[in-house]
Amino acid sequence: MSKDIYQKAMNHIAFSEDLDQKILRYVKNTENKKARRRKKWMASAVAAAACLVCLLAGILFFTGKDGAEIVQPGGGQGENQLPVITFSFAAEGAGGGEDFGFLVIKKGDSLKQGNPTLNNVDEIKQLPVFKQEKGKICAAIEDGVALKDIKKQMEFSQEKKESETFYSFDGKSGETYWNYFEGKEASLAEELLNYEFKRIEGVDRTSEEGNDSSLLNYYRIPGEKVGDYPIITGKEAEEKLRQGKFFAFGGEETVAKTAEILSVEITYMKDEYQTYIQPVYKFVITDKSWEKGLKTVMKENGCRNPGEFTSVSEVYVPALPDQYLKITEPELHMN
Amino acid sequence: MDVCIQKAVADYGETVARAAFTYLKNVHDAEDIAQEVFLVLLQKEPRIENEAHLKAWLLRVAANKCKNYLKSGWNRSREPLPDNLEYLEEKESQVLSAVLSLEIKYRVPIYLYYYEGYSMKEIAGILYSRSATIGTRLARGREQLGRILREEWEHE
Numbered sequence: 234m235s236k237d238i239y240q241k242a243m244n245h246i247a248f249s250e251d252l253d254q255k256i257l258r259y260v261k262n263t264e265n266k267k268a269r270r271r272k273k274w275m276a277s278a279v280a281a282a283a284c285l286v287c288l289l290a291g292i293l294f295f296t297g298k299d300g301a302e303i304v305q306p307g308g309g310q311g312e313n314q315l316p317v318i319t320f321s322f323a324a325e326g327a328g329g330g331e332d333f334g335f336l337v338i339k340k341g342d343s344l345k346q347g348n349p350t351l352n353n354v355d356e357i358k359q360l361p362v363f364k365q366e367k368g369k370i371c372a373a374i375e376d377g378v379a380l381k382d383i384k385k386q387m388e389f390s391q392e393k394k395e396s397e398t399f400y401s402f403d404g405k406s407g408e409t410y411w412n413y414f415e416g417k418e419a420s421l422a423e424e425l426l427n428y429e430f431k432r433i434e435g436v437d438r439t440s441e442e443g444n445d446s447s448l449l450n451y452y453r454i455p456g457e458k459v460g461d462y463p464i465i466t467g468k469e470a471e472e473k474l475r476q477g478k479f480f481a482f483g484g485e486e487t488v489a490k491t492a493e494i495l496s497v498e499i500t501y502m503k504d505e506y507q508t509y510i511q512p513v514y515k516f517v518i519t520d521k522s523w524e525k526g527l528k529t530v531m532k533e534n535g536c537r538n539p540g541e542f543t544s545v546s547e548v549y550v551p552a553l554p555d556q557y558l559k560i561t562e563p564e565l566h567m568n
Numbered sequence: 569m570d571v572c573i574q575k576a577v578a579d580y581g582e583t584v585a586r587a588a589f590t591y592l593k594n595v596h597d598a599e600d601i602a603q604e605v606f607l608v609l610l611q612k613e614p615r616i617e618n619e620a621h622l623k624a625w626l627l628r629v630a631a632n633k634c635k636n637y638l639k640s641g642w643n644r645s646r647e648p649l650p651d652n653l654e655y656l657e658e659k660e661s662q663v664l665s666a667v668l669s670l671e672i673k674y675r676v677p678i679y680l681y682y683y684e685g686y687s688m689k690e691i692a693g694i695l696y697s698r699s700a701t702i703g704t705r706l707a708r709g710r711e712q713l714g715r716i717l718r719e720e721w722e723h724e
Contacts, residue, residue, distance in 0.1 A: 235663050235717060236682050242653075242660035243586055243683050248595055252602070253581045257574060259603040260610055323696035336704070373689060399700070401707040409700040436700050449689065449699050506696050534711050 315460045318362055318509045319561045320502070320551050322480035333527040334519060334544035335481075337400040343496060344517055344545070347395035347413060349424040350499040354467040354514065356421050357499060360552065362462050363455035363510040370430070370455050370510060371503050374448040383433055383451055384412065391416050404536035408437045429501045430454040452503065455510050462511075464552040467497055470514035473550045479516075481548040492518035495545060499552060512552040519545045573610050580623055581606070583684075584630045590679040591634035593668050594651050601637065605629045627684075628694050631676070638672075666716040674709030677702050 249255055338344065350357065363370075374383060384392065389412065396410040414431035418424045432452040465473075473479060477489045495517045502513050523544050531539035551558055584605050588598035608629050616622045653661040667675050680691045688706070692699045 235713070238659050238663045239667060240683055242656055242664035243679075245656050245660060246586065246589060246595065246664075247655060248582060248585050249599060252585060252599060253577050255599065256577050256581050256603050256606050260573065260577075260607050263607055264610060373693075397700075399704055401704070402711050407700075407703065407707075436703065447689075447699075504696060533715055 315462060315557060317559050318459070318462070318511055318553055318557055319559045320509070320511065320553075321506065321561045322502075322549070323504070323506055333523040333530070334546040336545050336547070337402070337527065337531075337542050338398070338545055339400070339541055340543045342398065344547070345395045345397045345411070347393060347411070347415075347428060348498040348500065349421055349428055352496055352498070353421070354470075354497055354499050357425070357464065359461045359463045360422055360425070360499070360512045362459045362512075362553070364457040364459055365505070365508055365510060366455060366457060367505055369453060371450050371452050371505065373450055374433075376447070378448065380412070380433065380435070380448060383448065387414075387431065387433070387451060387453075389414055389431070389433075400542060402531045402534035402536060404531065404538065404542070410435050410437070425499060426454060429503070459509065462553050462557055464499070464512060465514075465554055467514065470550040470552065471497070471516070474514075474516055474548060479548045479550045481546055488518070488520040488522060489548075491522075492520045494518055502549070514550040514552055516548050516550070517545050518548055519543060570610065573606060576609060576622060576626070577606055579619075580626050583623065584626050586683070587627050587630045587676075587679065588634050590668075590676055591631070591672060592637065597637070601630060601633050604633050608633075624690070624694050627680070631695060662720055663717065666713055666720070669716060670709055670712055674705055674712065677705045678709045678713070681706055 336344070391414060392412050393415040394410060394412050396408050398406050398408050400406050412433045412435075414427050416424075416427055418427065430452045431454065434449045434451070436447060436449060471494065474494075475490055479489065497514060497516050499512050500515045501510055503510055527542065527544045528539045531542060536542075551560075581602060585595075585598045585602040588601035588605075589595060592598050592601065605626055609626065614625055616625060653664055656664065667678055670678070676695065677691055680686045680694065681688070686694070688699045688702045691697070691702045695702070
């Protein structure tokens with residue numbers, strides 16, 4: 234019922250009657266202004282061209298042929314040169330102001346368990362960073378495709394399943410699950426790459442609209458490696474977390490100093506808006522101050538036993554040392 | 569001006585403005601954002617595969633523009649000014665006000681799911697998120713909305 238009323242209300246919002254014309258006028262005027270500025274600028278640019286060429290040549294000499302900034306650890310040259318890696322984080326809400334964490338779990342439960350670095354982060358000293366290959370590393374599974382066919386296609390000979398149960402405020406549960414390839418490899422770093430990139434994601438959820446069970450994405454090991462980068466230690470990552478130098482979906486900054494860390498693992502940021510596929514530390518945190526807010530909201534939503542639940546948030550700290558990192562805003566793109 | 573832009577504005581001008589309104593709660597600001605979004609379309613000339621792709625691209629740009637707008641210094645220093653919705657029918661005004669009272673992370677998925685008719689997977693694509701996250705947010709948003717409206721209607 235409310236859905237129909239909401240749709241009608243949205244249709245009745247009083248936008249300007251000539252909204253289309255208003256938009257077109259703005260676009261046209263702004264473009265014209267820009268064109269005039271461009272013309273003026275071109276005249277000066279021609280005069281400065283010779284100097285510019287010299288400058289560009291200098292920059293290329295110091296940064297490498299593709300223009301990427303190069304860092305030389307320890308002041309060395311040659312094989313130690315690694316490009317600076319951009320990192321961005323897109324949260325779909327403006328966030329903030331919540332009095333509980335982002336996810337609801339049952340007390341004593343933990344989030345997914347399969348990551349080989351779970352609470353074992355200090356064995357790995359360096360990890361590869363990859364270039365983004367849109368549509369290849371993470372791809373959506375078309376509706377109607379069967380899990381067994383995807384497994385066959387991905388040659389899942391040694392697989393394992395892990396899942397994460399999440400709860401709504403009324404106490405009803407849903408489950409996200411992942412099948413991943415689990416081969417015993419020579420190093421923990423290689424096991425991590427298998428866990429992260431040979432992977433199939435699906436979701437089972439019960440809601441008012443019925444059961445929703447669908448396959449979501451599959452992942453592939455990226456093909457284009459930028460280089461093997463040193464990573465900061467778990468302790469250094471925790472220090473950054475405590476200083477508020479982390480990324481999350483909002484609201485967690487108020488508890489960063491006091492939050493209890495439930496687990497730490499190294500994972501890869503794989504979203505398509507990332508220019509590079511790079512390692513990050515993922516902390517699962519909770520805070521005592523969240524208990525009251527969660528209990529209240531679960532009670533209001535008809536949950537009979539809110540005391541059984543607790544709320545947690547996932548927060549991320551980039552794993553690359555600062556000298557290799559450039560934090561940027563996510564670029565606009567479409568999948 | 570490019571005929572494609574004119575067609576895009578005719579087809580999706582209000583759609584983009586509605587999405588921006590969901591973020592900003594204000595018609596005037598939403599129309600400003602819509603202008604900016606179509607300027608980006610003209611300047612960036614993205615490779616668009618089909619109509620659905622264009623619409624999703626515009627909605628994503630609108631979402632980013634709105635987030636930047638909300639983060640800007642001017643907006644941080646003032647309370648958002650939600651429009652007076654009294655010109656709507658009473659129930660419409662109540663439901664829309666209730667949706668707009670939700671946090672952005674709940675009300676935007678609700679708008680994309682219940683008004684635009686996108687699936688959780690598609691919303692995840694537009695909002696740089698995961699389907700499971702969107703599912704959780706829709707459930708939470710719905711629960712909060714139900715509570716707000718129940719309270720409101722019980723008082724009547």
